[in-house]
Amino acid sequence: xxxxxxxxxxxxxxxxxxxxxxxxxxxxxxxxxxxxxxxxxxxxxxxxxxxxxxxxxxxxxxxxxxxxxxxxxxxxxxxxxxxxxxxxxxxxxxxxxxxxxxxxxxxxxxxxxxxxxxxxxxxxxxxxxxxxxxxxxxxxxxxxxxxxxxxxxxxxxxxxxxxxxxxxxxxxxxxxxxxxxxxxxxxxxxxxxxxxxxxxxxxxxxxxxxxxxxxxxxxxxxxxxxxxxxxxxxxxxxxxxxxxxxxxxxxxxxxxxxxxxxxxxxxxxxxxxxxxxxxxxxxxxxxxxxxxxxxxxxxxxxxxxxxxxxxxxxxxxxxxxxxxxxxxxxxxxxxxxxxxxxxxxxxxxxxxxxxxxxxxxxxxxxxxxxxxxxxxxxxxxxxxxxxxxxxxxxxxxxxxxxxxxxxxxxxxxxxxxxxxxxxxxxxxxxxxxxxxxxxxxxxxxxxxxxxxxxxxxxxxxxxxxxxxxxxxxxxxxxxxxxxxxxxxxxxxxxxxxxxxxxxxxxxxxxxxxxxxxxxxxxxxxxxxxxx
Ligand SMILES: [Zn+2]
Numbered sequence: 001x002x003x004x005x006x007x008x009x010x011x012x013x014x015x016x017x018x019x020x021x022x023x024x025x026x027x028x029x030x031x032x033x034x035x036x037x038x039x040x041x042x043x044x045x046x047x048x049x050x051x052x053x054x055x056x057x058x059x060x061x062x063x064x065x066x067x068x069x070x071x072x073x074x075x076x077x078x079x080x081x082x083x084x085x086x087x088x089x090x091x092x093x094x095x096x097x098x099x100x101x102x103x104x105x106x107x108x109x110x111x112x113x114x115x116x117x118x119x120x121x122x123x124x125x126x127x128x129x130x131x132x133x134x135x136x137x138x139x140x141x142x143x144x145x146x147x148x149x150x151x152x153x154x155x156x157x158x159x160x161x162x163x164x165x166x167x168x169x170x171x172x173x174x175x176x177x178x179x180x181x182x183x184x185x186x187x188x189x190x191x192x193x194x195x196x197x198x199x200x201x202x203x204x205x206x207x208x209x210x211x212x213x214x215x216x217x218x219x220x221x222x223x224x225x226x227x228x229x230x231x232x233x234x235x236x237x238x239x240x241x242x243x244x245x246x247x248x249x250x251x252x253x254x255x256x257x258x259x260x261x262x263x264x265x266x267x268x269x270x271x272x273x274x275x276x277x278x279x280x281x282x283x284x285x286x287x288x289x290x291x292x293x294x295x296x297x298x299x300x301x302x303x304x305x306x307x308x309x310x311x312x313x314x315x316x317x318x319x320x321x322x323x324x325x326x327x328x329x330x331x332x333x334x335x336x337x338x339x340x341x342x343x344x345x346x347x348x349x350x351x352x353x354x355x356x357x358x359x360x361x362x363x364x365x366x367x368x369x370x371x372x373x374x375x376x377x378x379x380x381x382x383x384x385x386x387x388x389x390x391x392x393x394x395x396x397x398x399x400x401x402x403x404x405x406x407x408x409x410x411x412x413x414x415x416x417x418x419x420x421x422x423x424x425x426x427x428x429x430x431x432x433x434x435x436x437x438x439x440x441x442x443x444x445x446x447x448x449x450x451x452x453x454x455x456x457x458x459x460x461x462x463x464x465x466x467x468x469x470x471x472x473x474x475x476x477x478x479x480x481x482x483x484x485x486x487x488x489x490x491x492x493x494x495x496x497x498x499x500x501x502x503x504x505x506x507x508x509x510x511x512x513x514x515x516x517x518x519x520x521x522x523x524x525x526x527x528x529x530x531x
Contacts, residue, residue, distance in 0.1 A: 022491060022494040022495070022498070023490075023494070025338055025342065025493075025494040025497050025498070026490035026491060026493055026494040027490075028338055028341065029331075029334045029335060029337075029338045029490070029493050029494065029497060030334070030488070030490060030493070032061070032330070032333065032334035032337050032338065033326055033330045033331055033334045033484065034484060035057055036054050036057065036058075036308070036330035036333060036334065037324040037325055037326035037330040037483060037484055038324075038484075039322055039324070040053070041053055041054050041324075042312060042313060042322065043310050043311055043312040043313055043314075043322055043323040043324060043325060044308060044309050044310045044312065044325060044330075045211075045309065045310065045311060045312025045313070046081065046214060046281075046283045046309045046312075046360050046361045046363065046364055046367070046368070047081060047083065047212075047214075047281035047282060047283045047360075048312055050312070051283055051284065051308065051309055051360060052283075052284060054308055055076060055284035055285075055286050055308060055358070055360075058075070058286040058308060058333060058337065058358045059071075059074065059075035059076060059286050059288070061337045061340070061341070062075050062286065062288030062337075062340060062356060063075070063288070064341070065288075065337070065340040065341040065343075065344045066290070066344040067288030067289055067290055067340055067344075067356060068288065068289050068290075068291060069287075069288060070287040070288050070289040070355055070357075070377050070378065071285065071286060071287045071288075071377060072377065075286050075287060075288050076284050076285070076286060077284065077285040077286070077287055077371075077372065077375075077377060078282050078283075078284060079216070079282065079283050079284065079285055079360055079361065079367070079368055079371045080216070080217035080218065080280065080281075080282050081214045081215065081216060081217055081280070081281050081282070081283060081361065081364075081367065082117075082214065082215050082216070082217050082278065082279075082280060083212045083213070083214050083278065083279045083280070083281045084114040084117060084212060084213050084214070084215075084276050084277070084278055085114070085210070085211070085212040085213070085276065085277045086112055086114055086209065086210065086274065086275070086276060086277075087275040087276065087277060088106050088107070088209075088210065090273075090275035091106065091112060091272075091273055091274045091275050092106070092271075092272070092273050093106060093109070093110055093112070093230065093270065093271070093272050094270070094271045094272075095239060095240070095268045095269070095270060095271075096123065096268060096269040096270070096271050097242070097243065097267060097268040097269075098243075098267075101271070102239070104236075104239070106209075107206050107209060108206075108233065108236070109232070109233055109236045109239065110190070110230050110231060110232045110233060110236070111206055111209040111230070111231045112209070112228075112229070112230060112272070112274055113213070113229040113230065113231055114212075114213035114229075114276065115174070115213050115214075115215065115222075115223075115229065115364075115365055116222075116223045116226045116227075116228070116229040117215070117221075117223075117276070118227060118228050118229070118272070118274040118276065119227035119228065119272075119274070120273065120274060120275070120276075121272070121273045121274075122187065122188065122227050122228050122270075122271070122272045123269055123270065123271040123272070124150060124151055124152045124187050124188060124228075124269060124270060125150070125151050125152070125265065125266075125268075125269050126151065126152050126154050126190070126240065126265070126266040126268055126269065126270055127146045127147070127148055127151045127152070127153060127154065127186075127263070127264075127265050127266065128146075128154045128155070128240075128241070128244070128246075128251070128263060128264055128265075128266050129142045129143055129146060129148070129153055129154065129155050129263045130142045130155065130156065130251070130254075130255075130260075130261030130262065130263050131155060131156060131158055131159060131160055131255070131261060132153060132154075132155025132156070132157075132177060132180075132181075133159065133160070133171055133172075133177075133180065134180045134183075134184070135163075135167075135171055138162075138163065138167070140160070140163075142155075142261070142263050143180075143184050143263065144263065145263060145264075146263045146264065146265060147265070148181065148184035148185055148186045149184070149185035149186075150185060150186075150187055151185075151186050151187065152186065152187060152188040152189065152190055152228065152230075152270050153181045153184075153186045153188070153189050153190070154189075154190045154192070154232075154240060154266060155177075155189070155190075155191060155192070156192050156193075156194055156251060156252065156255055156261070157172070157191045157192065157193050157194060157197075158172075158194045158197065158255050159171065159172040159435075160258070161258050162258075164432075164521070165428075165429060165432025165437070166408060166432070166437060166520070166521045166522060167521055168432050168435065169432060169435040169436070169437045169438040169439070170438055170521065170522075172435050172438075173435065173438050174191075174223075174229075175222075175223070177189070178223045178226055181226075182223075182224065182225045182226070187225070187226070187227045187228065188226060188227050188228030188229065188230070188270075188272075189226070189228070189229050189230065190230045190231075190232050190240070190270070191229075191230070191231050191232065192231075192232045192234050192237045192240075192248070193231070193232075193234050194234070194252065194255060194256075195234045195235075195252075196256060197434065198234075199434070199473055199477055199478075200473075200477060200478055200479075201474070202233050202234070202235065204317065204478070204479060205478070206233075207314060207315025207317070208311065208314060208315070208478070210314075210315070211311065211312070211314055212279075213364065214281075214361060214364040214365070214367060215364075215365070215367065216361075216367055216370060216371055216374075217280055218371075218374075228270075228272050228274075230270070230272070234248070234252075240266055240268065241266065242268075243267045243268070244264060244265075244266050244267055245264075246262070246264065283309070283360040283361060283368065284308075284360055285357060285358065285359050285360055285368050285371065285372050286308065286357070286358040287355060287356065287357045287358075287372075287377055288340065288355075288356050289301070289353050289354070289355050289356070289378075290340065290343060290344070290350070290353060290354045290356070291353050292349075292350050292351050292352040292353040292354070292508060293349040293350070293351060294351035294352070297351040297352045297508075298351070298352065298353055299353070299379075299382055300352045300353065300382045300383075300384050300513070301352065301353050301354070301355045301378050301382055301383045301384065302350075302352055302353070302354050302355065302384060302385050302386075302387070302504055302507045302508050303355045303357055303383055303385070303386045303387070303445065303450075304336050304339060304354060304355070304356050304357070304386075304387050304388075304389075304500065304504055305336070305356075305357045305358070305359055305369065305386060305387070305388045305389070305441050305442070305445075306329055306332035306333045306335065306336045306358055306359075306388065306389045306390065306441075307329045307332065307333075307358070307359050307360070307361075307362030307363070307368065307369070307390060307440070307441055308329070308333050308358040308359065308360055308368075309359075309360045309361055309362055309363055309364075309368065310323055310324070310325025310328060310329070310330075310363060311323035311325065311363055311478060316480070317479050317480050317481070318480070318481075320480035320481070320483075321480060322480055322483075323478070323479070323480050323482070324480070324482060324483040324484065325482055326482050326483050326484055326486065327391050327393060327472075327476070327482050327486075327488075328390070328391045328477065328478065328482055329362070329389075329390050329391050331391065331392060331393075331394070331493070332388075332389035332390050332391060332392060333358050335389050335392065335493070335496060335497050335500060336356055336358065336389060336500075337356075338497045339356075339497060339500050339501045339504060340356050342497070342501060343501060343504075343505070348505055350504070350505050350508035350509055351508055351509045352384065352507070352508040352509070353378075353508070354504050354505075354508055355378060355383070357369075357372060359372055359441055362390070362440065362441055366440065366441055366443060366444050368441075369441035369443075369444035369445070370444045372444070373444040373445050373447070373448050373450075380448060380450075380527075381527065383445070383450050384450070384451075384507070384513045384514055385411055385450065385451050385452065385453075385507050385513075385514045386441075386442050386445035386446075386450055386451075386452040386453075387411075387442075387452070387453050387454070387455075387500065387503060387504060387507070388440055388441050388442040388445075388452065388453070388454040389454065389455065389496075389500065390440040390441065390454060391456070392455060392456045392457055392493075392496055393456055393457050393469060393472065394457050394488055394489045394490070394492035394493040394496060395457065395465075395468050395469060395472055395487070395488065395489060395492075396457070396459070396465045396468055396489055396492065397489060397491065397492050398424060398457050398489075398491075398492040398495040398496055399424060399425065399458075400424065400425050400426075400427045400457075400458035400459060400460070401415070401419045401424045401425070401426050401427065401455055401456075401457070401458055401496075401499065402427050402428075402429060402430070402455065402456040402457065402458030402459075403415050403426050403427065403428065403429075403453055403454075403455050404429050404436050404437040404442070404453065404454040404455070404456075405437055405442065405446075405451075405452055405453045405454065405522075406426060406427075406428045406429075406453070407428060407517065407519075407520075408437075408451070408516060408517060408520040408521075408522050409451035409452075409453075409514055409515060409516045409517055409520060409522075410451075410514055410515055410517065411451050411452070411453050411507065411514050412453075412517075414503055414506045414507050414510070414514075415453055415455070415499075415503055417506060418499050418502040418503040418506055419499055421502055422495055422498055422499050422502070424495065424499065426458075427458040430458075430459075430460070430461055431461075436454070437454070440454055442454045446522050446525055447525050448525065448527065449516075449525045449526045449527035450527075451514040451515060451516055453503075455496070455499070455500070457492055457496065
């Protein structure tokens with residue numbers, strides 16, 4: 001949406017005098033959102049001038065809160081990216097069956113995913129592999145009986161319910177899947193979303209396909225050997241199964257029923273040509289530190305993070321093409337800024353240092369946090385924990401705190417204590433199949449062995465709150481209507497900020513460093529010897 005908000009920001013800030021502490025927190029939190037999700041920031045796309053302005057705003061706020069610069073250039077850590085944009089008019093997909101070529105319509109039938117750098121031309125056989133998972137430690141082998149050598153793997157992007165949530169999240173990710181497919185000799189992928197777990201309707205998600213995709217410039221090849229990545233519209237997926245003796249509808253029914261799904265070769269080849277515009281761009285992480293006071297612990301760091309980037313300007317929905325990203329994730333950055341400001345004012349002196357980081361490139365695949373975790377501005381071995389906030393959705397009162405990673409590390413105890421102090425109950429992720437624990441920036445830290453948590457305003461399933469959250473996701477998630485003009489529960493936001501602040505201080509003041517639980521799947525990502 002477009003409107004002038006500068007005056008509103010000033011009015012909000014001036015209006016905090018005489019308010020209760022939580023009202024003041026809420027007002028200042030929302031003023032940051034008004035600044036960051038303002039039309040002048042142009043949707044904060046990674047590498048855009050709007051993102052740079054937003055980064056400068058965050059740096060100025062860090063400074064105002066008394067944080068010391070912890071970037072490379074003051075508060076800023078420049079992050080170099082390779083950017084790729086599809087030239088759809090010079091690209092094509094077609095099914096080749098019985099000597100006949102059946103073109104697929106880009107955008108309607110399928111989209112080319114440029115998070116993978118595609119080969120300019122490819123033709124390969126198709127093999128359907130159900131969930132598409134090979135996890136020997138769990139006795140799962142969806143590849144049995146099919147030859148994937150030189151093939152394009154076709155899979156339903158779901159994970160079997162028999163897997164514990166964190167494993168669903170980890171093995172369901174595109175990066176882990178590609179490791180399995182590459183080991184089996186595959187050359188590409190066609191992923192078909194399960195309509196039941198699609199966050200965004202196809203008609204809206206397909207609008208994003210013309211936006212640039214990115215990868216970190218200092219990573220040689222993020223998906224080695226992958227020549228093609230296609231996302232198939234589930235409503236058009238029957239085309240792939242024609243002549244196979246199976247239908248997509250049957251396969252989907254098996255997935256939805258929690259039943260085993262067969263694997264089989266599809267009697268078709270996929271022919272693809274892609275034309276890609278490539279460029280190198282730069283974006284910004286922003287980092288500031290509140291120095292700890294304990295002589296022994298002050299060189300250890302608790303990282304509070306939130307992603308600053310959003311989707312920029314893209315396909316119009318209801319005549320609006322500016323993706324303001326107010327909840328995703330100006331709200332999270334605003335929470336981090338307010339924690340920094342209120343800690344400074346409170347006079348609380350944490351033992352360890354608290355490092356505040358706003359990262360770029362989350363929407364491009366957790367890239368800014370990956371870069372920060374790979375090139376941290378403090379010694380990585382000294383980062384003891386990460387607490388991330390991404391789209392915490394204060395749409396109704398905060399009574400339940402949804403904690404991703406609650407039972408994975410002993411940070412669970414800290415967050416339980418912080419929630420209890422605020423009169424809030426904690427809740428583990430009620431929908432692990434949505435892969436939330438690996439879908440935001442905390443995962444970049446987890447992969448380096450750093451215990452992490454992420455939190456949101458929680459709700460029980462089948463309640464009015466669940467319906468409000470589902471409606472928000474269907475209507476506003478990654479849509480231009482995630483703007484300043486939407487109903488928000490400010491008192492829930494204030495309570496969330498209070499919990500994050502308390503949690504950060506609790507972790508900073510712990511006698512011992514946080515550690516993964518022995519039972520945790522994520523314990524396998526131990527710290528590298530170079531740490
Ligand atoms: Zn997002």
